[in-house]
Amino acid sequence: MTTSALQASTSYGVGFAISSVAPPPRRLHHRHVTVANAEPTDKSVEIMRKFSEQYARRSGTYFCVDKGVTSVVIKGLADHKDALGAPLCPCRHYDDKAAEATQGFWNCPCVPMRERKECHCMLFLTSDNDFAGKEQTISLEEIKESTANM
Amino acid sequence: MQIAASIFSFTATPPPLCVCHFPSKTNLPNSLFSSTPSLPSPLLSLSPPRKLLCRPPSGKYVREDYLVKKYSAAEVQELVKGERNVPLIIDFYATWCGPCILMAQELEMLAVEYESNTLIVKVDTDDEYEFARDMQVRGLPTLYFISPDPSKDAIRTEGLIPIQMMRDIVDNDM
Numbered sequence: 001m002t003t004s005a006l007q008a009s010t011s012y013g014v015g016f017a018i019s020s021v022a023p024p025p026r027r028l029h030h031r032h033v034t035v036a037n038a039e040p041t042d043k044s045v046e047i048m049r050k051f052s053e054q055y056a057r058r059s060g061t062y063f064c065v066d067k068g069v070t071s072v073v074i075k076g077l078a079d080h081k082d083a084l085g086a087p088l089c090p091c092r093h094y095d096d097k098a099a100e101a102t103q104g105f106w107n108c109p110c111v112p113m114r115e116r117k118e119c120h121c122m123l124f125l126t127s128d129n130d131f132a133g134k135e136q137t138i139s140l141e142e143i144k145e146s147t148a149n150m
Numbered sequence: 151m152q153i154a155a156s157i158f159s160f161t162a163t164p165p166p167l168c169v170c171h172f173p174s175k176t177n178l179p180n181s182l183f184s185s186t187p188s189l190p191s192p193l194l195s196l197s198p199p200r201k202l203l204c205r206p207p208s209g210k211y212v213r214e215d216y217l218v219k220k221y222s223a224a225e226v227q228e229l230v231k232g233e234r235n236v237p238l239i240i241d242f243y244a245t246w247c248g249p250c251i252l253m254a255q256e257l258e259m260l261a262v263e264y265e266s267n268t269l270i271v272k273v274d275t276d277d278e279y280e281f282a283r284d285m286q287v288r289g290l291p292t293l294y295f296i297s298p299d300p301s302k303d304a305i306r307t308e309g310l311i312p313i314q315m316m317r318d319i320v321d322n323d324m
Contacts, residue, residue, distance in 0.1 A: 069248035076246025090246040093275045093287045120289055120309055122249050150245070 040078035048077040048087060048108075049140060052123060055109055056136040059117060061124035065133040071146035073123040074138070077108050091121040217261035218254065221271040223281035230296060234269070237324035239316075240294040241272040242287045249310040253291040256313045260320075268320055297324045 052074055056063060063070045076090025086101040087108045094100045105111050112118040117126050125132035229238060241257055243250035261270050275282040295305040305319055
């Protein structure tokens with residue numbers, strides 16, 4: 001399996017040490033921390049499902065052979081749309097989700113996808129990718145079935 | 151039956167009540183990876199103990215729960231600070247991250263292969279926001295490989311990586 005066919009695998013050594021000193025006292029300013037809700041609304045899931053199908057067609061990319069991955073990412077986008085108003089990429093960790101949603105770099109379709117067709121969520125895959133299937137469609141039933149036990 | 155428990159050396163405590171238990175089945179086709187019995191749910195390891203109607207099949211590789219357990223930031227820090235003689239692998243994931251699911255399946259397989267030669271844990275970045283930020287986690291999934299030898303640097307990978315690469319890192323760099 002070639003690494004180029006898989007999404008980013010940068011490997012580097014970092015000096016790692018857990019400090020034994022107590023962490024500095026937290027400042028008291030209110031920081032809005034948004035966490036994933038239990039389940040996105042059906043309406044958002046449907047919107048993101050339609051968006052994914054349309055964007056896959058437009059960009060000439062395909063969904064993963066494993067539709068479970070596609071389903072989970074679509075639900076992640078729907079969840080962020082519900083929580084933040086914009087479908088922030090679910091496969092990243094952010095310092096401030098609300099700020100990122102306004103800024104827009106990681107709003108799906110994110111800049112790396114728009115510029116280089118790079119989707120590390122494995123939602124939109126170019127045909128040369130090992131994980132790419134042949135489909136550009138996914139039904140709501142498929143999404144619900146794949147994510148039923150989450 | 152208490153006698154059955156001792157014969158099979160089943161590690162779970164004998165259930166007090168009789169409620170049937172069906173292990174959650176995967177809904178993902180396992181076309182890419184060899185058999186993994188269930189879809190790893192990031193929330194599963196926090197569920198309360200389940201009551202059993204009938205004793206489930208027992209055996210070395212039949213598990214009620216996942217091998218890779220979800221840890222809190224405090225628990226992980228204890229692990230890192232404490233004495234260890236095996237490599238530690240920390241998987242940072244998020245609930246709705248697709249590649250994290252595939253990575254979790256790979257890590258379960260790795261856990262079966264390496265058994266007690268590595269310690270593999272996972273951290274939910276939505277729960278442990280500050281910890282993920284301190285560890286500079288950006289793309290998901292992110293794996294940290296931490297050697298038992300404190301003089302060696304930790305190795306960090308971002309994104310889905312093939313299981314062979316994980317084996318190579320553990321065998322060669324730890």
